[in-house]
Amino acid sequence: MNTKRILKPLAAMLIAGFANATLAQAPGMPSAIIKIDCDHECLIGTARAYIKALANHDVAQARLAPNVQFSENDVLMPVGNDGLWGSISKVRDGALEVADPQTGNAAWFGIVEEHGKAAYLAMRIKVVNKQIAEIETIVNRPLDKTKDKPKPFGDPDKVSHDPIWNDILKPEERRSRERLETVTDGYFNTVELNDGDVFTQFADDCGRLENGISTTSNGGAASVAQGCENQFKLGIYKINKRVRERRYPLIDEERGIVVASGFFDHANTFDRYKLKDGREMKTALKWPNSISLLEAFKIRDGKISRIEAVFTYVPYFMPSPFALPNTDRQTR
Amino acid sequence: MTSKQLILAAALFAACTANVALAQTPACDDKCLTDIAKAYLRDVAKQDSSKLPWADKVRYTENNVAMMIGDGFWGAGPGINDGGLLLTDASTGNVVWYGISTEHEQPAYHGLRLKIVNKQISEVESILGRKEEPEVFAPTDGFKVDPAFTTKLAANAKRSREQLIALVDGYYNTKVQNNGQVLTAFAGDCVQVVNGVNLTAGDAYWAAKAVPGCEAQMKAGVYKPVERIRGRRYPLVNVDTGVVAALSLEDHAVRFLDYTTLDGKPLSVQFGYPNTRGRLDLFKIDDGRIKRIEGVSVFLPYYIRSLWSE
Numbered sequence: 001m002n003t004k005r006i007l008k009p010l011a012a013m014l015i016a017g018f019a020n021a022t023l024a025q026a027p028g029m030p031s032a033i034i035k036i037d038c039d040h041e042c043l044i045g046t047a048r049a050y051i052k053a054l055a056n057h058d059v060a061q062a063r064l065a066p067n068v069q070f071s072e073n074d075v076l077m078p079v080g081n082d083g084l085w086g087s088i089s090k091v092r093d094g095a096l097e098v099a100d101p102q103t104g105n106a107a108w109f110g111i112v113e114e115h116g117k118a119a120y121l122a123m124r125i126k127v128v129n130k131q132i133a134e135i136e137t138i139v140n141r142p143l144d145k146t147k148d149k150p151k152p153f154g155d156p157d158k159v160s161h162d163p164i165w166n167d168i169l170k171p172e173e174r175r176s177r178e179r180l181e182t183v184t185d186g187y188f189n190t191v192e193l194n195d196g197d198v199f200t201q202f203a204d205d206c207g208r209l210e211n212g213i214s215t216t217s218n219g220g221a222a223s224v225a226q227g228c229e230n231q232f233k234l235g236i237y238k239i240n241k242r243v244r245e246r247r248y249p250l251i252d253e254e255r256g257i258v259v260a261s262g263f264f265d266h267a268n269t270f271d272r273y274k275l276k277d278g279r280e281m282k283t284a285l286k287w288p289n290s291i292s293l294l295e296a297f298k299i300r301d302g303k304i305s306r307i308e309a310v311f312t313y314v315p316y317f318m319p320s321p322f323a324l325p326n327t328d329r330q331t332r
Numbered sequence: 333m334t335s336k337q338l339i340l341a342a343a344l345f346a347a348c349t350a351n352v353a354l355a356q357t358p359a360c361d362d363k364c365l366t367d368i369a370k371a372y373l374r375d376v377a378k379q380d381s382s383k384l385p386w387a388d389k390v391r392y393t394e395n396n397v398a399m400m401i402g403d404g405f406w407g408a409g410p411g412i413n414d415g416g417l418l419l420t421d422a423s424t425g426n427v428v429w430y431g432i433s434t435e436h437e438q439p440a441y442h443g444l445r446l447k448i449v450n451k452q453i454s455e456v457e458s459i460l461g462r463k464e465e466p467e468v469f470a471p472t473d474g475f476k477v478d479p480a481f482t483t484k485l486a487a488n489a490k491r492s493r494e495q496l497i498a499l500v501d502g503y504y505n506t507k508v509q510n511n512g513q514v515l516t517a518f519a520g521d522c523v524q525v526v527n528g529v530n531l532t533a534g535d536a537y538w539a540a541k542a543v544p545g546c547e548a549q550m551k552a553g554v555y556k557p558v559e560r561i562r563g564r565r566y567p568l569v570n571v572d573t574g575v576v577a578a579l580s581l582e583d584h585a586v587r588f589l590d591y592t593t594l595d596g597k598p599l600s601v602q603f604g605y606p607n608t609r610g611r612l613d614l615f616k617i618d619d620g621r622i623k624r625i626e627g628v629s630v631f632l633p634y635y636i637r638s639l640w641s642e
Contacts, residue, residue, distance in 0.1 A: 072606075073633040083606050083634055086587045115589045115604050141605045144466045269407045271436040286436040287462050288394075288404045314633055315395040316404055 036101045038127045043099035043106035046127050050135070051108060054084065055091040065131035069321070072137050073312055074292050076321045084121070084139055087114040096161040096308060098250060098257050098296060102177075104128060105250040107259040109296060109308060111156045111212075117142060118156035120211050122294035122310035124249060124259065136261065136322055138294050140211050140312040149313050150284045151291075152220050154212025162207070162306055165298055169256045173301045181248045184258045184297050187304060188246055191264065194237035196276045201303045202229040208307035224275070228304065235276045239283050241267040244290075245323035256299045264291045265317060288316035360448045365420040368448055369427040372456075373412045381406070387454035393639050394458045395630050396581070396610050405458060409436035416442075417477040419577060419614070421568040425449055428568050428577040430614060430628065432472045438463065439472040441527045443612030443628040445567060445577070457579070457640065459612040461527040461628045466603060468537060468629070470528030480616045480624050485574045489619040493569045500576045500615050503622060504564055507582075510555035512594045514547060519621040522546035526611075526629045542599055546622065552593040557601045559585040563638030574617040581638055582609040606634035 025032030038046065046063055053061035059080030070079035077083055095110030108123045119141045126134035142153055175183070186200030206228035208216045215221050216228050225234045242265040250259035271283045293311035297304055319325065360368070368385065375384055381401050394404040416431020425448045433442040440462045447455035463469050491499075502516030524531045524546055531537045533544050543552045560583045568577035586606050592598050613627030 072635075075633045075636045077635040082585060086585050087604070087606055114586070117604050119605065139605070144603065149464045267403065267407050268435070269409070271409065285462075285464055286408070286438040287440065287460070288408050288435075315397045315630075315636075317394075317399040318397045318633070 034102060038104060038130050039101050040099045042130065043101060043104070043125075043127055044097050046130070046132060047097060047099075047106040047108045047123070047125055050125060050132060051091055051095070051110075051123075054088055054112075057085065057088070059085070063131055065128060065133040068132055068135065070135045070137075071321050072139060074314055074318055074320050079135065084112065084114070084137065089113045089115050092118070092156070094160065096165055096296065098165075098252055098255075098259055100250040100252055100259075103249055103251070105259070107250055107294065107296065109161070109294070109310060111159065112139075114141070120153075120156075120310045124261065124294060126249070134322065136294070136320075138292060138310050138312055140310050149289070151311075151313065152211045152213035152215060154209075154214075156212060159209075159212040161308065162209075164306060165257065165296070165308075166255065167300075168254055169300060174253055174256060175299065175302050177251045177253055179302065180251050180253065180256065180258050180297075180299050183299050183302060183304060184248060184260055185246065187297065187307075188243040188260070188262065190232050191237050191240050192243045194232055194235050194240060196233050196235045198229060198232050202227075203300065203303040203305040206304055206306070208309070210309045211311065224279075224281070228307070233276065235273075236281070238273050238281075239266045239268065241265045241269070244317075245320050245325075247320075247323055256305075258297045258299065259294065260297065261292075261294050261320065261322075263314070263318070263320070264293070264311075266290065267316075290314050290316050290318055292318065292320070359422065360425060360451050361422050362420045364451060365422060365425070365427045365446075365448055366418060368451070368453065369418055369420075369429055369446055372446060372453065373416075373429060373444075376406055376410055377412045379406060379410065385452045387449055387452040390454055390456065391639075392456045395460060396632060396636055396639055398639055401456070405433070405435065405460065410434070411437065413439065413472075413475075415475065415477065417481055417614075419481070419568055419570065419575060421570065421577075424567055424569075426567040426577075428612070428614070430477070430612070430626070432475050433460070435462075441469070441472070441628040445579070445612070447567070459579075459610055459628045459630055461630050465631045466607075467609065467631045468527050468529040468531075470536070472528060475528060478616075478624060478626060480618075481575055481614055481626070482573060484572050485618060490571055490574065491617065491620050493571055495620065496569055496571070496574065496576050496615075496617050497566045499617055499620065499622060500566060500578050501564065503615070503625075504561040504578075504580060506550050507555045507558050508561050510550060510553050510558060512551050512553045514550050517621045518547035518550075519618060519623040520547075522621070522623055522625070524625040526613075526627055538599075538602060542597060543593065546625070552595060552597070553591075554593060554599065556591050557584050557586065557588075559583040559587075563641045565641050576615045576617065578611075578613050578615060579638075579640070580611050580613070581632070581636065582611060583635060584608070585634075608632045608634050608636055610636075 072083040090113040092111040099106040104127045112121045122138045124136045189199040244263045246262040291311045292314045295309035298306035411434035413432040427446045429444040443459040445457040505515040563581040565579045616624040
């Protein structure tokens, strides 16, 4: 018997077997067991440290991973000197903070100032090994005094976050991570091509704050119809050709919060449309544009109760550096 | 001859034949480029892309975002107004159209570049300057293309392709962190127009009010807030008319709001937050001096990467 000829392939098989065993967890996951190395308090603390570093123009305080990715309004750039880092003059108190230890993500919705002028900032960070590996920010600046695109921009001196965001839900009011995500995804399905069909559920008192303005009770679309569900049943948001590159990186089951990101594509293939009650609407702009957003949803008892978003205009169809392209949807 | 040698010989023959075939591919001359561009402008207004000569792989961008043909401008009730300027460069296969397009009848300044390879459209790049953007925008009613962009130069006023590009590149180098040092050459009557607004004369633009004249503005350091000008490309040059079509991304980091010209005049930045301007500019260069700059500009997210050169 030629032992060499038998042992060689056997060794190769053994090595291959071990290799397969180490790759046997879910695709894309580094390990089959999720190790939480930064809990809720740690994530919120890391987000606060980053914001403090930003306010102080001192990137060294920010607990960054060596290969950190930083984006501002969907553009990747070096962190620490450019974009908001180069223009910030102050961070205001009173942010909405959310964390998800399972995914290692934290979010911060608040107000900053650039050379003394207030702007809305929404931020998502991803923490790995207690260091920030991803920073995704949306900055919505005030309307230019002479001309600009129509967008909500609430008085920063009057904005506050509803305290119910921090409510810990009773066990019977909570839903699973998967259900919270599908309720939110249903919201985006409802927004997309909004024709009156509602693919999610809203609480009766549902309210939405967009860039500091309540657009369901006294601003923006609220002048046409009030209330989250009423607006969608009327088809106000028909102009959204796609809600694209949806991601749900942060879910807090205990508080019933989902933080989502995505784009609303306003293709403006039409510039007039009819609501379900027959009223004619004109699109605010006649040309293709997209809005990029970070949006938080409070879901109690399976129903959307509060929505808070920071969004800004970006060139039509602009992609996110953090999302994978969906080629099937892009051909539509 | 061994079989190895035979294979090698066959491969060499095939390679030579391919090269001959490539060399014999009929080029697209100025008329061919013009005809394809006119067909494009006609068909986009009809929202019918089916009859255009597309290459197998086509890249389409609008305001520096890649998308599918049929989306964006193609889908938004498009129209093309008469009176635009069509320029060609048969040596690079590029065509540039600069004019007024409409979306649901609302006009916009539009710079369009097509790249033609083997008489087929392989690249489409549009820069659209719309009314509701923060960038300058003049009413389009009086839009008229300056005849200078089509006027042929006297033989002694012409410059080589390389010199023309160097002058435009020098313009950008002068503007970056503008400190008074001029790294190009301007004609005394140089004028710059962006989205229909005169930036160097009159009272429609802050810089023209502060310091009139192309060179005077640069010597005064009016454009100090320009952090960098990236993604510079010069796809079209016409030596006979002295015209260069240039594309670029101009970053305004806005690390400061207030500054002074070199002679002490106080100025402020126009927008208090970081922003980038996507530009398509036409330069007319006469006798080695920049005489006219005209083009389209759009506000883009700060630091956006060029999809064409970075």
